[in-house]
Every structure is written in structure tokens, then in C-alpha cells.
Amino acid sequence: MNDDLPDISRLASLLADPGRSRMLLALLDGRMLPASDLAEAAGLSAQAASNHLARLLDGGVLRVEPRGRYRYYMLMDSSMAHAIEALAAAAHGGDLQRPRLRPKGNAELRLARTCYRHLAGRLGTALCAAMEEEGYLKPHTTAHGFIITETGIGWLREALDIDCNAPGSRSPLMARACLDWSERRDHLAGPLGEALCTAFLTHALVARRSGNRSLEVTDAGGEFLRQHFALTL
Incomplete structure (x- = not known):
């Protein structure tokens, strides 16, 4: 055909x-x-x-x-990673109807991990939701993602040294959403997701663990989340 x-x-x-x-x-x-x-x-x-x-x-x-x-x-590329993450979420989708089953993945992976250079797990989804609640993001009216607000641009620059308006910046005003396979909620993907992950690693808010793609939320990271969003993971 x-x-x-x-x-x-x-x-x-x-x-x-x-x-x-x-x-x-x-x-x-x-x-x-x-x-x-x-x-x-x-x-x-x-x-x-x-x-x-x-x-x-x-x-x-x-x-x-x-x-x-x-x-x-x-x-x-990142679109292939997005497809694989979405398939992982779909593969475990029935777990919501079977609450007696153990959650998929170990506790470290469910708490915080990388998903092709962005933050995933409870850390990634909680950060996405908190940024929306604070008014740093707002849902896009047509695409599956978020628009970074002026308030959000200022916060990203002051809190994490992410300059969305820098020449050649790969962090556009549109942030893509990616369905998290363990949390069944969105975390941030695309250039903004990558910029956030890089900033969290650079500022030692998270640290990589050896052996898998899980991340450790450091003491500095826990304080950052409490101070900016009143979040405790």
C-alpha cells in the first residue's frame, strides 16, 4: 500500500x-x-x-x-528516547489497576534518575508540578508541554544560572512533557529538561550513582527543593 x-x-x-x-x-x-x-x-x-x-x-x-x-x-536522538520512555510507561500502565503489585523499578530509580539527560522519577515529576504551581510554567494550549513564563525565566536564571534568552540557547520558551514510566506523571524533557538536569548536576544538587541511571539527591539538593518549593522527597 x-x-x-x-x-x-x-x-x-x-x-x-x-x-x-x-x-x-x-x-x-x-x-x-x-x-x-x-x-x-x-x-x-x-x-x-x-x-x-x-x-x-x-x-x-x-x-x-x-x-x-x-x-x-x-x-x-531525544525523540527516540521519548518513544522508549513512553513505551515503558505503557508497559506498566496496568499496575494502577493492580495496587497489590510492587512498584516497578527499585526505590533509588523511582526516587530520582536520568531519562536521556533529563530528571525523572519522583524528583523529575515533583519538580515539574512545583514549577507549574509556582507559575514558572503554564500548559501549552495545543502541544503536549509547557510554556516558560517570564517569572520562570527569571527564576531559572537566578536559581540555577539557566539563561533562556542567551544567544544560541537551547532552552526555548516551550518545554516538552514526557510521561514518566514509574510515576505516570509528566517530567520535563527537551532542551529545558536537559538544562535542568545539567544545572542540578553542576550545582551538586544531585549526584550520579554507579551501576545504573539513578541519582542521589544531595543535602544541598534537599535544601534547594525545600527552600524554593517546600518539597521533601
Whole structure:
């Protein structure tokens, strides 16, 4: 059939394999990882991982960069990360109707983690909701996201050194919303989400943990959230 509809079945077939999906979830924090790390994350042999990675590269899901002796893999772009996060949310959507089931993910991941360079988990969703409540964000009337208000522009600059009006700034006045798979609420994605995550790391409000994409909210981060939003995670 010849039409202008995108062929989502091709992408869906690439994401359907459990091994490939585990490798993609391991890349959701925006890092570049070698094949050996991805094989370990997916519980696959080196040969099997190599075959899966080749298919994901051919399908445009991943890209690769040679660095010295090694090749490092990453998600193709933020829209691919957004699609994977949305699928993770949909995969666990039935949990809301089954309250006796344990929440998905460990406690550290549910509290705070990176989702392709933005803040996710309870930290990310609470920050998004608090910024809207304070008037720093307002819902966009047509797109699924938020508009950064003038008050919000001022707060971002004063509190986190994020200048939305700087020449060449990648933080436009439109902020995208991303459905969080563990919280089933929105966290901030896109350039603003990336800028917030970078600022939280730069100001040591959060710190990366080794072994997964969870984040530790530092003492300084806890004080920041209490002072600006009366938030306690």
C-alpha cells in the first residue's frame, strides 16, 4: 500500500526483542556505552549483543561513535528516547489497576534518575508540578508541554544560572512533557529538561550513582527543593 503513513511496524519489530529492549533502556540516561556494557545489561553473549546492535544501527534506533579502540553506542536522538520512555510507561500502565503489585523499578530509580539527560522519577515529576504551581510554567494550549513564563525565566536564571534568552540557547520558551514510566506523571524533557538536569548536576544538587541511571539527591539538593518549593522527597 502506498500512502504517507509512517511505517511504525518496522520500529516496533526492532523494539520487540527483550534483549534489545534491555540494551535500549540502559541507554536512556543519555550515556554512550560500549557493546560489552550493553551485553552485560541485557544478559547476552558478546556475539548476540553485536548482532542486535547491528540491527538497531541499521534501523536508525542507535548511532555509534568510534573512540580510540572502542565503539560507543547511544540512542539516535531525544525523540527516540521519548518513544522508549513512553513505551515503558505503557508497559506498566496496568499496575494502577493492580495496587497489590510492587512498584516497578527499585526505590533509588523511582526516587530520582536520568531519562536521556533529563530528571525523572519522583524528583523529575515533583519538580515539574512545583514549577507549574509556582507559575514558572503554564500548559501549552495545543502541544503536549509547557510554556516558560517570564517569572520562570527569571527564576531559572537566578536559581540555577539557566539563561533562556542567551544567544544560541537551547532552552526555548516551550518545554516538552514526557510521561514518566514509574510515576505516570509528566517530567520535563527537551532542551529545558536537559538544562535542568545539567544545572542540578553542576550545582551538586544531585549526584550520579554507579551501576545504573539513578541519582542521589544531595543535602544541598534537599535544601534547594525545600527552600524554593517546600518539597521533601
